[in-house]
Amino acid sequence: MSRLRLPSRSRDGTPTTAGLWMERVFDMTARGLAFLLIFAAAARAQDPRQIIQEVQKRTYSDSQRYEGTLQVIGHENRVATKRWVFERIGSFGASKAILRFTAPPEVKGVALLIINHPDKASDQWMWRPEIGREQRIALQDRSTRFFGTDFSFEDLEERDVDQFYYKLLGEENGQWKIESRPRKSSQYTYQYLWVKKDNYTITKVEAYNKKGLARVIEYRDFELDHNIWTARTTEVLDVARKSRTILKFDKLEYDVPLKSDDFTVDALRRES
Amino acid sequence: MIGALLALVLAQNFEQRGFIENDTYVYPKSAPSDSGHLVDELLIRYEASYKIAPWLAIYGAFDADADSHRQVARDWHLDWDGREIQRPAFSARRFSAILHKGRVTAEIGRQFIRWGAADILNPTDVFAPKDYLSNVIAPDFLGVIAARMTVEATTNDSLDLVWQPWFTPSRTPLLDQRWTVIPEQAQGIGIEDLGARYPGGSNFGARWHHIGSGYEFSLSAFDGHNNLPLFSSAFNAAADRVAIERYYPELRLVGADAAIPLAWFTVKGEAAYFSSTTPDTDQYALYVIQLERQVKEWSFSGGYAGEVLTKAGNPLEFQPEEGFARSLVGSAAWTIDPRRSLAIQAAVRGGGSFTRLEYSQTYGQHWRATAGVAWIRGDMNDFIGEFRRNSYASLAVRYSF
Numbered sequence: 001m002s003r004l005r006l007p008s009r010s011r012d013g014t015p016t017t018a019g020l021w022m023e024r025v026f027d028m029t030a031r032g033l034a035f036l037l038i039f040a041a042a043a044r045a046q047d048p049r050q051i052i053q054e055v056q057k058r059t060y061s062d063s064q065r066y067e068g069t070l071q072v073i074g075h076e077n078r079v080a081t082k083r084w085v086f087e088r089i090g091s092f093g094a095s096k097a098i099l100r101f102t103a104p105p106e107v108k109g110v111a112l113l114i115i116n117h118p119d120k121a122s123d124q125w126m127w128r129p130e131i132g133r134e135q136r137i138a139l140q141d142r143s144t145r146f147f148g149t150d151f152s153f154e155d156l157e158e159r160d161v162d163q164f165y166y167k168l169l170g171e172e173n174g175q176w177k178i179e180s181r182p183r184k185s186s187q188y189t190y191q192y193l194w195v196k197k198d199n200y201t202i203t204k205v206e207a208y209n210k211k212g213l214a215r216v217i218e219y220r221d222f223e224l225d226h227n228i229w230t231a232r233t234t235e236v237l238d239v240a241r242k243s244r245t246i247l248k249f250d251k252l253e254y255d256v257p258l259k260s261d262d263f264t265v266d267a268l269r270r271e272s
Numbered sequence: 273m274i275g276a277l278l279a280l281v282l283a284q285n286f287e288q289r290g291f292i293e294n295d296t297y298v299y300p301k302s303a304p305s306d307s308g309h310l311v312d313e314l315l316i317r318y319e320a321s322y323k324i325a326p327w328l329a330i331y332g333a334f335d336a337d338a339d340s341h342r343q344v345a346r347d348w349h350l351d352w353d354g355r356e357i358q359r360p361a362f363s364a365r366r367f368s369a370i371l372h373k374g375r376v377t378a379e380i381g382r383q384f385i386r387w388g389a390a391d392i393l394n395p396t397d398v399f400a401p402k403d404y405l406s407n408v409i410a411p412d413f414l415g416v417i418a419a420r421m422t423v424e425a426t427t428n429d430s431l432d433l434v435w436q437p438w439f440t441p442s443r444t445p446l447l448d449q450r451w452t453v454i455p456e457q458a459q460g461i462g463i464e465d466l467g468a469r470y471p472g473g474s475n476f477g478a479r480w481h482h483i484g485s486g487y488e489f490s491l492s493a494f495d496g497h498n499n500l501p502l503f504s505s506a507f508n509a510a511a512d513r514v515a516i517e518r519y520y521p522e523l524r525l526v527g528a529d530a531a532i533p534l535a536w537f538t539v540k541g542e543a544a545y546f547s548s549t550t551p552d553t554d555q556y557a558l559y560v561i562q563l564e565r566q567v568k569e570w571s572f573s574g575g576y577a578g579e580v581l582t583k584a585g586n587p588l589e590f591q592p593e594e595g596f597a598r599s600l601v602g603s604a605a606w607t608i609d610p611r612r613s614l615a616i617q618a619a620v621r622g623g624g625s626f627t628r629l630e631y632s633q634t635y636g637q638h639w640r641a642t643a644g645v646a647w648i649r650g651d652m653n654d655f656i657g658e659f660r661r662n663s664y665a666s667l668a669v670r671y672s673f
Contacts, residue, residue: 072609072610074609078611080609080610080611080634081637082610103637104634104637104638104672105289105291105637105638105672105673106291106634106638106640106670106672108289108672109289117485123483123488123533129289129319131386131413132384132386132400132413133384133386133387133388135391136389136488136531136533136538136540137533137538138533138534138538138564138566139566140535140536140537140538140565140566140567141566141567141568143568144566144567144568144569145568145569145607147610148569148607148609148610148611149610243609260427261374261375261424261427264424264427264430265430265481265483266377266422266424266430270370270372270377
């Protein structure tokens, strides 16, 4: 079986657009979620921008498939669980992805198609079995929570290196502490990132808005797969709501043989 | 060993889902043709698919219905084509096979064909008859028996060709139930339901869909019969009765739809012109323009559904799409948390309006309860307003599996 190779993204850190959020949401989860989990050993320079740029180069894969599980644990300790299968072909900026919910039963069959473009917002469609057709969707507010979880869509975006100003604040317990401030509109005024020096993974993010600490995101259970360090578990705490969400993914595969024809609006209908 | 292997293969290619739902409606007011205040409906829906080969999959969906109001037939007959006047107790919603090779996909059998881009009204959605039997403002969809071929000329262009050899009508409210409103001057006269005269021949349709840079649109055409009926009547003065029969006018439609996501909102629009050679049939254009916007956990949608009537026909008709036109329509939904949501929908036109409010909550992985109210106001000569005695409160309890 021949493996389809799509044009790869630029390895020089080509700027991406905010409209890529949806693809990034799921893509990132498999790559360790949120942004920039794997750092190259080559990026020895303690310039945070260079480190992040190197990460973009090192997280490349032709395609990807995984099964994800989201658990939302409210402040009353009630747990809501969702599961899905995610498939992506191509890489950041020019990728196509489909996410199909498999649980709970009432959302089984709901699917999302995301077509990313290197120079503009992504195109997105949602398939809802109850109405039997796809719907064009567009998210204008990136601070919207992702399917009712404690992640906002912005939390789950992969940040492009050129969308932030970075500042190296120092070292704590073998990790770099980096401050990032967005160059463009964001719900956050700044974030702190903790990056392990031995394997160049981000282990924690604290995101602050005008009122103070808004979210804490922690990455755990790292595994090396296809030379990509991937966090199998991500936990986010919404400080104001006192609610947390745990995201896990299983059966992760990189460079799986997927066909571009299966990432179209018609395929969304055909396979749902 | 072979059995175990077969079971494994089947399991990998077999998908199923469904639900059991009980809906209870409370109508505070009685209607002239219906004194009932409480209606209970039970629906069991089961859907399954099996992928026989990478290029071939079969789909089936079955409904089992029961109700307290005799709107659902009480017999063991299995309905295959959706032509029953009453809602059948057992029906095959879908039975079809999908064949896919390269850029061509064909679906053959009873299936759902949905066209259009808008959400508040879909003038071009011409292969999608609806079941208005027990609720005109919130109908369910019916499948059609058809062959559909989709050719993806490129990743951004597709052509949909549909041949529907067997007509499936929309299911209208029963003449002696509250969602059929008898004019005041005709009240007291007996009504005899003669059923329906279904057209022969085939329906044909084609739709070209193009996805451009930051927009998408479709052009569509249809030649066949409208799935919404006109009524013929014959008055028997001696018996003081009117005999009513449904018939389905010939319909030609050309239409277009589009969606344009912008930075602040998404614009969706749809328009179609309906013409007919059947005498006494309305000829008109319907159009919809709507805006959508997401703000944190709220989603908003609002727009206008308009109509341009070029020729008025038989007033004895059941045309909800025309009836809901000339309306300002809006909806808002709030995802409170992963378990709870609130939604409101409203349509306002010159002579009538309706507002629906629903609160929904899940319990565990399988249960959902939805409580709602629908408030309908207006004049008796307005399509929405004539249902002003049908405001209701509802409770739906669903177990999904």
